[in-house]
Amino acid sequence: METPKNPTSVNHRIREGLSRVAMVMRADDWNRAKTSGLNPAQLAILELLEGRKDGLAVKEVATNLGVSQPTATDSIAALERKGLVAKRSAGTDKRGVNVGITSEGLSMLEAGRSSQSLAERTVDALAEHEQEDLLITLVKMIRHLQETDAIPIQRMCASCRYFAPFAHSDAAQPHHCNFVDAAFGQRDIRIDCREHETADPASRAATWDVFQQG
Amino acid sequence: METPKNPTSVNHRIREGLSRVAMVMRADDWNRAKTSGLNPAQLAILELLEGRKDGLAVKEVATNLGVSQPTATDSIAALERKGLVAKRSAGTDKRGVNVGITSEGLSMLEAGRSSQSLAERTVDALAEHEQEDLLITLVKMIRHLQETDAIPIQRMCASCRYFAPFAHSDAAQPHHCNFVDAAFGQRDIRIDCREHETADPASRAATWDVFQQG
DNA sequence: TTGCGTAACATAGGACTCCTATATATATAT
DNA sequence: ATATATATATAGGAGTCCTATGTTACGCAA
Structure with missing residues (x-):
């Protein structure tokens, strides 16, 4: 019984499985993103913003993506350079900004939706x-x-x-x-x-x- | 019906859910890894090698993690600098190398196993x-x-x-x-x-x- | 046995992710 | 008013991750 982490635990095996599937999805995301000159982080932000016409604060982007706030600032800046998102100052609070997807960003998302992804086929099976x-x-x-x-x-x-x-x-x-x-x-x-x-x-x-x- | 990606598709919603869970697991991995001065990629390699006493080729590490071969070389080099993995040349074929976890690497993994992760508690629920x-x-x-x-x-x-x-x-x-x-x-x-x-x-x-x- | 195509790995170069720590400008509470 | 808290930006640094390309080394054929 030389076992690394109690392999009799269903919990552990489920997490192994989830990791595997997550890994495939991540690789998938690279392929989807790459065709548009993006990377998974940027694609994730674009998809997050797609459904929020009112935009999100930088901090909200960070928590929704599970990264630190400076990281969110980084990725948003990269998307800004490409003209795919835009910042406008949030209403009253002069500290806050509102990050929104531009029409270019929307087209980019639309364009990437063509082919069926690996994850999609896997779930279909x-x-x-x-x-x-x-x-x-x-x-x-x-x-x-x-x-x-x-x-x-x-x-x-x-x-x-x-x-x-x-x-x-x-x-x-x-x-x-x-x-x-x-x-x-x-x-x-x-x-x-x-x-x-x-x-x-x-x-x-x-x-x-x-x-x-x- | 202004819908981004056919929200009536179970498939799409499942992938949304999987992404969410994957994101949490990734954030979790950062926390686990951070305590030992590692990052998720390095931790993943260490865990991959833990169960393979005979080691793996660089290429195998890459395919198992779903990254390109140069990326695997990068991360393996980072682990090598820290003394957590070691390369030895593979038997006959002088091109190939065998990457194996060191005893330091094993201790590091063991040390990181203490606290219950977020993913663990979620599955337990x-x-x-x-x-x-x-x-x-x-x-x-x-x-x-x-x-x-x-x-x-x-x-x-x-x-x-x-x-x-x-x-x-x-x-x-x-x-x-x-x-x-x-x-x-x-x-x-x-x-x-x-x-x-x-x-x-x-x-x-x-x-x-x-x-x-x- | 020379030689070509292929395979394994390393290098180079570059864009970015991702972190912590800290600065800056508000906002808010006391 | 003054202290504290919040929203974002900056700085600095390690490392991921890619494509393209370089090195060796293998293996098979002419």
Whole structure:
């Protein structure tokens, strides 16, 4: 039994697996980014900003990407040089800036979307029910990270005030979104919805309770 | 319906989720690595080499980490300066080298294992059955990547000649490992087993068929 | 056995990531 | 008002990561 890190732990093996998949996704990101003269960090910022028409503060970019603030400043500067993002000063607070994607940035993203990525094909190879389970599991992991303040609130149904889980008896479309006022299913649960509005902690907890029972 | 990338696609949302989790793991890796004066790339190499007492070629390090060969050379050189890995020339072929972890490298890894990482706690927060499902899903994804030659063969049960899936009727321990000659369960499936020996493609396919039915 | 194509690794050059520490200019609380 | 806290920028440094190219060394054929 000469074992490096308790290999009988499911936890450890899951993290090995996640690392592997993450590695592939990172390599994938390089390929996607490279074609447009970018790198993964810059591409990530562009994609982050795509869904936020009001822009983000430098600090928000940093926390969303899990890097330090100076690093975010660095990458934003690189994108600025290329004309893909632009800074404008944020409303009242004269210290803050608002980083927004430019139309050039949007076109660049659009252009890179052509071919199917390796990650995309890999997920496609899973059975439908596996995809659904994986999505829900990821939601649970991300929610846990949010609620323990490890990462900022993500724009998921789980933390959204418009989300009404299991509001319908229809097994295919049990949930309801009060923003678009429509029923939807497990596989339609959002990870990053631009219509998201953060609910207060108490109602988040209540909603999550209901969701978990399903 | 002004949507960036077909948000109705489960595939896309899963990749959003995986990216999020990957990001957290990367940030986590920085913390783990930092305490020992390393960075994630160097830590990854050290961990890769830990399970390979015979060492790896530079090229193998590169493919296993999904980076270019010069990048692998770079990082290996950084580790060499710190005395954590050592190169010796590979047997016959005088072009090749064998990169192996030193005892200093092993101690460094051991020292960094103390505290529970964020990723670890996140996986722990999942229910047991969810952990098991996630592990199996990851195995499927990685296998798909292997079989399509996107990544080199990983040391998983799925590609191992010693793996006999569903050899027993016991629902808790249906599989059998012919290396240790013991039964084991779904949650014990290995992602990176140091006893792995690659089976030939035909028997891999047959084994996988059986495994998938379970 | 000379020679060509190929394979393994190293080097060179360059753009950037990413960190910590610190400076600068507000904002806010006391 | 004054101290403290916040948002961003700068400085400095190690190292990642790429492409392109250089060195050897292998292996097979003419």
